[in-house]
Amino acid sequence: MNQIAPSSCAPAPTIRQRGQHEVFCGLTSIIWLHRKMQDTFFLVVGSRTCAHLLQSAAGVMIFAEPRFATAIMDERDLAGMADMHDELDRVVARLLARRPDIRMLVLVGSCPSEVIKFDLAKAAERLNRQHAPERRVVSYSGSGIETTFTQGEDNFLAALVAEAPGAGAAAAEGARPAALVVAGCLSDIVEDQFARYLAGFGLADVHFLPARHSRATPVIGPQTRYILAQPYLGATAAALESRGARRINALFPLGEEGTTDWLQAIATAFDVPADRVEAVTGAPRRRAHAALAHHRPLLAGKRVFFFPDSQLEPSLARFLAREAGAEILEVGSPYLHRDHSAGELALLPPGVSVSEGQDVDLQIERCRSANPDLIVCGMGLANPFEAEGRLTKWSIEFAFAPIQGYEQAGDLAELFARPLRRQGLLTDLAEPGEGRSCS
């Protein structure tokens, strides 16, 4: 196993800024959560803007009758509060009649519903009484005033943990607390790989959170250890700890190094012998190495600037710097959980700027003057940067694509390498700015 050497000097002080945030709100995480939990329906209680956002973010998925929708509030709802709970009940009844296959209904709070202090928790409780035991109803907030992008998943998982059976009640029914909970939504293919490794370690009773079905919530108690598969799970971690579960500290499983550290931390926590770890992870680790070698020549020495988006940025930057040889100029993150990201930040090369929050115009100015080779940013900024002759990688793909684990390490590098390769190919084209007069 690789030993991870802490960086020789402390990272530069964090830039903390407030101003315009060019980011998604937490509602957006519904797009991947509803794919993961196949018997669950997410109902946003919000405005037309919320519906329009989901539609814009979900793209073509919206036409496949997805398991999410918006209950759009109108003027009548805002006039009097009593009426609104009746209205919600009516919408829910209509929805459930249309989708009898749904086993869990999730009410998702939005900015408008929070500002008018519409009590979704109370509504969920009431609806739960009506629809239990066939269906569970839970609630959480995905509003922009409280959450940025992936934090929506954090609030949802925290709500699930709060609902999970406690050790005491479960013991009475003969159920035992889970030994290990892996928290954070992963693509099914990644989850299956991790499940195989952990089975190879000889671990039984491993639960992934969220599970693929709403009934599979684990029992959580003081015997439970948990590990985060995603860096944006502060509230979920707190909820797990309030049940007595203890965190296994590790890097996040991005790249060969991150995945190795993550698996090793679990192995250490459960006293898995080293030869067993090597037997399970040796071959995939070598494959990850080989896949990465393919992209390294293109990425080595490239100067990369990260705008904040998903909180994955510190891990992505660590991966790019250490496994692909890139130089990192600035790592933006919408929020930094000091504890959870400490390992990642310690591995960033000295002198890397870390920024938390955003004033987008100032950050754009910093980015322009740093003149990076590659800018990782959202789709609202990407084309405008490209038109200035800069290269970009749009960031939401990191939240949707399978990128964790050994077998995806090459794919992850490829996501960064592709724009650079493309630039090399488009040699006959006009310079940015030249061909745009026809628009």
Next chain:
Amino acid sequence: MQLSLWTYEGPPHVGAMRIAASMQGVHFVLHAPQGDTYADLLFTMIERRDSRPPVTYTTFQARDLGGSTADGFKTACRNAVERFRPDLLLVGASCTAELLQDDPGGLARTLELDIPVVPLDLPSYQKKETWGAAETFYRLVRACAGSAPRQGTPPRASCNLLGPTALGFRNRDDVREIAALLAANGLDVRVIAPLGARPQDLARLPEAAFNIVLYPEIADTAARWLQRTHGMPFVSTSPIGVGGTRDFLREVRAMAGLDADAVASAPDRLSWYSRSIDSTYLTGKRVFIFGDATHAIAAARVASRELGFQVCGLGTYMREFARDVREAAAGHGIEALISDDHLEVEAAILEARPELVLGTQMERHIAKRLRVPCAVISAPVHVQDFPARYSPQMGFEGANVLFDSWVHPLMMGLEEHLLGMFRDDFEFNDQAAPSHLGSAKAAGPETTLPAGSAALPHVDDRMKVATGQAAGDATGTAPLAAPAAGSPIAVAQDPVLALWTADAERELKKVPFFVRGKARRNTEHFAAANGIHPITVETLYDAKAHFAR
């Protein structure tokens, strides 16, 4: 509260953004929480805009709600003016900020900025995107053009072109096409707005004799105000289709004091293409039309009078223009569908049994599910409908574009004829492999045939029926329609098969595959309505006779 999976329109502040993004020298400060910046990517991704839309968001958060949101708004205004140096500032609130009761207009006034500030009132819980765009354009025109009386009398042939916007369906090319046509007809186009205009250009609007409203949904309110305040008449005939364009030019010339009958037409190909014998098979094709009011009404006219289709459905998601659409629908002998619920639209399409659907992005997907040909005629649209090539909807070139884009989804007449004639021929039957793939096996249905036979392209169609290959409606349109036997989809269709006798199923297979789906649906519809079970050969032909109108 309304349950919504998909919306035809965004909230009104997105409409305001479209106007700001259309213009030069205008900046919009939107009081909004974190996340509302998602709307930026409608412009940078769908329209592939090369710059950020000129919008600053205040990005207030939960911890600001105590009272500093108003200060945040003022700071955002000050910074935006300093950074972007606009000629004019628009200020407004998104749905959440509307609930906070900070007054953007009042707050901006206290800043005493040295540029004009236009406050917008955008009632997010009542109105929608297009209304927001129309209101914003009207407010801007009012603020810039003022109500001072016009100096002198403008030349009669001078006009303005109003309505094209950012994120408008084919607006970029429509403007080019219509401006060229107007120039050829001796008109002097002064200002085109909002697309490409500056606030100073809006101030010059009253210097023209009259206005041309290309998109009433956007510019009707402003044009009416200009008429009231500055005595400027306007034309809002839509120049879509050959007839529409001629009418438009006649009307514009008359208003300009030119001879209305001496219209300078550019040549179009639609007129001849539609008369050429290849188009005969278009006669009476049932077409369902849905979209914004302007495009839907114009499309219905082109469909019926220029292509010889039968309009079997017409509707819009814009309640504001419901009256115009109802009137147009009555002209086609049908009742208009006014709805912004796509499930209702889907039900109406099923009910109307069209052979072609003309609609928005949503109808494209509904039609795809129902396997009915479809073309897009109206926003909302996705990225592929902001094409690189020149493709207006308006004017004579627009008519050419309409012909191509509506007819291509339908089978070409000759092809249809040949396919019918050689139905049993090995090359033309629907399970034969594409000829350019040589003897490669066809996708899907062949897989369960006895070993060896899959490699032979000339397996008799009817033999496959006997081996239970009749499951799909349109097995030729693999891969969607060609589930491998034994897959869940094929199993799910078994109860449907049981509705049909073996003879009827065999007879249905003789119907060319591209209309077989419709024949199956019509027959099942007919059988259900008349309580017939199972469906026999007789039922098939009874239904055919019933629907042959």
